[in-house]
Amino acid sequence: MARKLKCARCGVDLEMKKIDFKYFEVEIAKEIPCCPSCGQYFIDQELAEGRMRAAEMELEDK
Amino acid sequence: MGAIGKMTTEQKQIIGKTRSICPICGKQIAAERVKIGEEIFLEKTCPKHGFWSTVIWRGPVNFLEWIGESAALGDDENLGCPYDCGICGEHRQQTCCVLYEVTCRCNLACPYCFAEGGLGDDIPMEQIKADLARLIKPGQTFLQLSGGEPTVRDDLPQIIRLAREMGCKYIQVNSNGLRFADDEPYLAACAEAGLSFVFMQFDGTSDEIQIAMRGEPLLERKKQAIDNCAKYKIGVTLVPTLVPGVNTDDIGNIIRFGSSLSPTVRGVHFQPVSYFGRYPEPPANADRFTLGELLAALPLQTDNGVKLTNIAPSHCDHALCGFHSSFIVRHDGSLLALTRRDSGGCCCGATTAEQNREYIGRRWQRSADESPCPEDADDFEKFLNEARVYSFTVTAMAFQDAYNLDIERLRQCSLHVYDEGRIKPFCARYLTLSGGQA
Ligand SMILES: [Zn+2]
Numbered sequence: 439m440a441r442k443l444k445c446a447r448c449g450v451d452l453e454m455k456k457i458d459f460k461y462f463e464v465e466i467a468k469e470i471p472c473c474p475s476c477g478q479y480f481i482d483q484e485l486a487e488g489r490m491r492a493a494e495m496e497l498e499d500k
Numbered sequence: 501m502g503a504i505g506k507m508t509t510e511q512k513q514i515i516g517k518t519r520s521i522c523p524i525c526g527k528q529i530a531a532e533r534v535k536i537g538e539e540i541f542l543e544k545t546c547p548k549h550g551f552w553s554t555v556i557w558r559g560p561v562n563f564l565e566w567i568g569e570s571a572a573l574g575d576d577e578n579l580g581c582p583y584d585c586g587i588c589g590e591h592r593q594q595t596c597c598v599l600y601e602v603t604c605r606c607n608l609a610c611p612y613c614f615a616e617g618g619l620g621d622d623i624p625m626e627q628i629k630a631d632l633a634r635l636i637k638p639g640q641t642f643l644q645l646s647g648g649e650p651t652v653r654d655d656l657p658q659i660i661r662l663a664r665e666m667g668c669k670y671i672q673v674n675s676n677g678l679r680f681a682d683d684e685p686y687l688a689a690c691a692e693a694g695l696s697f698v699f700m701q702f703d704g705t706s707d708e709i710q711i712a713m714r715g716e717p718l719l720e721r722k723k724q725a726i727d728n729c730a731k732y733k734i735g736v737t738l739v740p741t742l743v744p745g746v747n748t749d750d751i752g753n754i755i756r757f758g759s760s761l762s763p764t765v766r767g768v769h770f771q772p773v774s775y776f777g778r779y780p781e782p783p784a785n786a787d788r789f790t791l792g793e794l795l796a797a798l799p800l801q802t803d804n805g806v807k808l809t810n811i812a813p814s815h816c817d818h819a820l821c822g823f824h825s826s827f828i829v830r831h832d833g834s835l836l837a838l839t840r841r842d843s844g845g846c847c848c849g850a851t852t853a854e855q856n857r858e859y860i861g862r863r864w865q866r867s868a869d870e871s872p873c874p875e876d877a878d879d880f881e882k883f884l885n886e887a888r889v890y891s892f893t894v895t896a897m898a899f900q901d902a903y904n905l906d907i908e909r910l911r912q913c914s915l916h917v918y919d920e921g922r923i924k925p926f927c928a929r930y931l932t933l934s935g936g937q938a
């Protein structure tokens with residue numbers, strides 16, 4: 439992270455936190471920025487449309 | 501088995517209607533799916549040749565739930581099936597894979613064999629060239645080179661090269677693997693010519709089973725064939741023909757054997773025995789192993805490594821024709837399931853043949869890049885890498901014969917055979933009537 443991101447809702451600095459993404463029987467852990475106050479986490483576009491989308495494709499039934 | 505006499509005294513419940521053929525005269529006739537106790541039968545009566553009842557499902561897996569909302573045959577639909585086939589305008593599915601026989605010769609004489617092995621002359625290369633030019637759609641075609649045993653032809657590498665040059669997307673050889681075990685330069689030539697993967701007949705993990713099925717103790721040569729394929733990065737899918745009492749207790753062992761050889765072995769493709777070719781008398785129901793029994797056996801024999809919730813009925817073909825299930829083989833050898841069966845209520849309908857072809861082709865082919873992830877890769881990247889390299893599928897296809905043929909299934913078939921200029925569904929092409937008449 440080059441810049442410190444702030445939560446749009448709370449105005450608090452985001453902190454990196456390990457999140458478990460669960461897809462059926464598959465669990466993938468990834469550190470992503472979270473708001474320590476409201477718990478919302480932020481997935482950047484590159485992750486969402488890249489690796490995350492590709493992982494979902496593997497798990498989709500065709 | 502005195503079972504048939506006993507069953508008639510039990511309550512019969514009609515749970516579906518379709519059409520089939522008379523196994524003697526071949527005439528299309530009405531058929532019913534009938535539940536008797538825990539078993540489902542396909543029952544039909546020919547006005548001339550009488551009543552036929554063939555088991556199509558056994559075991560605890562719910563039949564109606566499994567088939568879901570498949571489109572029933574309309575009264576005026578597919579009346580010419582399978583005789584007008586080629587494929588007709590009423591066929592409901594595109595071609596997923598097309599099978600092409602390059603020879604009818606074989607180097608084994610199996611007690612259980614689909615192909616009517618014979619001598620006969622091989623198709624000349626010029627004819628093959630003309631046939632392939634007709635059937636290949638560049639960038640799309642998934643070609644299965646079959647036989648007989650295709651590796652009895654010394655010019656198989658040239659055929660593969662030809663198909664590759666014509667733009668075949670996937671080229672699979674259906675083989676017993678013996679020549680690949682004994683003749684490494686031949687396999688090297690096939691690989692170099694553009695072979696994508698091998699569909700290898702593999703009926704069991706013991707020589708006892710190999711002898712019962714193929715008449716010879718073939719296990720060591722099968723292992724050698726897989727070793728050789730590993731050297732040339734050719735993926736292998738193991739294909740057991742399941743015969744009750746012969747290898748139906750070996751289902752879990754075959755999956756364990758296959759997954760222990762990941763990434764060379766890409767999966768296991770089960771085929772419950774069907775009765776093509778000449779048989780002196782109709783096969784008894786005890787000689788059949790239904791898809792329902794296979795589904796029930798998978799979790800039992802794999803210590804729940806393959807669970808029912810991981811297995812999805814075929815969307816490309818009919819649900820009674822097969823299923824698929826995709827896994828990653830983890831470092832400890834266990835299977836991580838990627839497939840989840842929709843718990844009913846699916847609205848998306850059938851899968852296109854193209855989707856199915858890519859799903860299967862991508863998994864049966866070894867990954868071109870098997871290098872491990874870089875140190876700093878995140879868990880998403882590691883997952884994607886493993887899913888590509890250590891992919892393992894458990895699939896099945898239940899072929900139909902004259903006794904259990906169901907037109908509702910046949911019209912949705914996506915596995916096609918090139919037959920003298922025409923494309924026919926597999927089970928229509930190999931259909932033989934009781935007298936041996938094709
Ligand atoms: Zn917040």
Ligand SMILES: [Zn+2]
Pocket residue numbers: 522523524525526527546547548549550
């Ligand atoms: Zn008849």
